Amino acid sequence: MSEFSYLTAPPVRFAPGKGDPYVTRLSDWIQTDGLSEGDPELLLIGVPLSKSSISFSGAHSHPQQFRQLWTSFTTYNMDEDIDLAGLTAVDLGDIKMHITDIPQCHYNIEEALHEVTSRYAGLPVLVGGDHSITYPAIRGINRSRQQRVGLIQFDAHLDVRDTQYGGRSNGTPIRSLIETNTIRAEDIVSIGLRSFANSKEYRQYAEQQGMTLFTAKHVQQTGIKQVLEWAVNFLESKCDVIYATFDIDVMDQSLVPGVPAIGPAGLSAEDVFYSAYQLGCLRNVIGMDMVCVDPTKDVRDATSRVALHVFLHFASGYYRRLRG
Template identity: 45%
Template sequence: MSSFQYLKPTGSPFVDRHVTRFSDIVKPWNEQEIVGVGIVGAPLSKSSISHSGAHLAPSTIRKAFSAFTTYSIEDDCELSSFEIQDLGDIVMHVTDIVHSQDRIYKTLSEIYATNRKFLPIILGGDNSITYPSIKAFSKAKGRVGVIQFDAHHDVRNLEDGGTTNGTPFRSLLESNTILGENLVQIGIRDFSNSKFYRKYVDSHGVTVFTMKNVRERRITEMIDEALQMMKGQVDVIYVSLDMDVVDQAEAPGCPAIGPGGMSAATLIEAITYLGEQPKVQGLEIVEIDPTVDFRDMTSRLAAHVILHFLKGKARIK
């Protein structure tokens, strides 16, 4: 037998014939109809009001896929039966933020129009991608309810800085893309917002669960409450995850890190439970800056979130 059998491409991972890694089942999109899960990158970070390298996050999250297997030992569940296609990244304009956001909206709108049955997972990018992402989702799916995991309300005024990563939910509310009564914010953190903006979300009927609520109640109870409020009011539910909802000790790679945030375990429990809900038909993950992360901890957590979301979906297959 030739000794060339020991040669392999540079950087190739160790291969165990009895192990399937998540990266093994994520296939490039062949531009045919998407019938399973579709992953789309929206690498925009120029709209961040603080320093951000979030445009690099889609790549580091994808890289983290190879760190995990497709087998859930807790559920004795194998995810390798999922059809998962990676559609690639939406190309951002070099200088024009609004044009970049418009590209996100137009690209996702076209994808949804021609692929009616797939489950989208959007990888940001900063939180400014949320407005065009949900706007496109709403255009295709009808009445949308949103469960937002975030340390911040993200309803800043549009006069002081335009459409930034602090304004997406203001834009969604004021454009009537979503109704305040169909928006639930979970994990809003102490000393990270202003009274003015708390009054703003209250005036629009937004439901707010602070981190104190998260500490004192079971996360699935709050989600059940949110689902009950939206029952009969929405056609689909979209999950928006800003990773800065997680405590800085477990998600150091966020531009707006802070103490007193959600634990990774609580977030994973929440996302798994949301995955079990048939009306939950979209997930986005935003606000990871790989340039300030430690050993890709935050991107690895994001990859784990996706795995648990799909595990939830596997439970209702």
Template identity: 65%
Template sequence: MSQFTFIQKPAMIHTPGKSDPYVTRVSEWIEQDWSWNGTYDLGVVGIPLSKSSISFSGAHSHPAVFRQLWSAFTTYNWDEDIDLKDLKAADFGDVTMHITDILQCHQNIEEGVVELVQRFPSLLPIFVGGDHSITYPIVKGLMRARQQRIGLIHFDAHLDVRDTLYGGPSNGTPMRSLIETQAVQGEDIVTLGLRSFANSKEYREYAEGKGMKLFTQKQVKQQGLANLVTWAMEYLGEKCDAVYVTFDIDVMDQSVVPGVPAIGPNGLTAAEIFESAAALGQWEKTLAMDMVCVDPTKDTRDITTRVSVHTFLHFLTGYYKRVNR
């Protein structure tokens, strides 16, 4: 039985096997005994929600496939000569979803985040979506639990500032919802990777009017993603107590992530995202992160989920450097 009210064991648990004493798989490293005794450096929480997606999405199945693929990866980062198994990690399961009520799902997410942070205040939470609507209740929960000024670094092809009057809360509304509920100030959001022919002029004007800092795919290519991430860290670091990082996987090129609802050409590369994830994981102001909008039902050989697992592992490589300075 879960020790949380709003977080429960995932529907399927993959039992890790040990076949080689000299190889540690991610599935062996991340604790799944559901006792959660002691302290942890990081914790994984699945949020299997995609009924709030504007277009059809099977992103609710991403947390399950994400966990299933843990057995395909080791904990050793060759390039950095870092073994993540030295970090203490746990899988806390999935936030409980209501079968039809999106607002109730969002409330469960917010309450689950508050529970987790209050129980493990020093934990680095990693949230595995689900569609992008989950970022709104996650950040609201972090705000309630920590009472800090939180900024966002938002990797996305889309602004996500749609008006909730047209379709209610969805994967297209999290940034607007955060701004309009005053959970986050517009000027504390930096969006990287916006794609042409995926947004509207009216919503651009709304975002700019609220002070959001916006960078398109073209600007990223011209200025370099690493340079813009460094700029965002300096910009937000001066005024925010902490920063939340959200990776909408559709920010990457469709050739890299075929399993997202909104595929598009000329997106960011996997290498650019992995480098950014590592830098943000290492930054002391990074409070938590999520990965959203991966649809395994539209994927080929789990290509897209493998990209999200690599994003997760590179982020934790940076975090390893943070805690081992």
């Protein structure tokens, strides 16, 4: 789109035409032909980057698969009696990626988010891409807002790998945020960490820095409601705003076969959808992302559908926040 320096229009639009006047599909709801007058309430942005993944990943193809599924689902949340068609949502397209230069890709992400959030008050939703995108995205948003940001991370992994060993990757976004003073370590809560997916040394680093860690087992024993309530109260007591990042590999491998790092004993769909809805409701949540979905390894788009439902539950909470 010409009005943004670091964004390009969606390469393909999936809109088959409205056949039933009583059914509104996501493809009918989300605008894909540019910004209309006014300030959109939801700003969807694709981030097609996976070269920075430390393991093979086709997550760069997720934004387009995410869009293709819009024809398969409606805007109506039956459980909450919410029709998302009452929100204004715009697909701003994809952030421009360099073919080979990963630092340039990260620079483009930061600049794109700074540009978008400087001009519009709507809430940005990023469709990754691998988890390296979270670091530059938060930096870009924070340049616009200049506030103390708390982070709730849903992830099987700590993502605090030392950047000396391979540079910034999908294993380093949390460490990058800490070491550049973008977010204070004590303002980060990580939920859903799994055994046999992390190292003792990186756990020690995270705890010494001041991060709060909840394992998947802890969530299963305590309940997601209590864990999330604690995390929100903890961050709201000291932070101005909160950002949420959902690495889809936080969920059990039976639910998300199309993530690069599948593993057993992850969080349930109900846990993650509940969290997304509750965070969408919160007035001080300023953005979210969904990362690490690889459509090339997926089975019948199962993982992409889960990620789409994370967005839909978050959007439902956001509707409740704005409309009551």
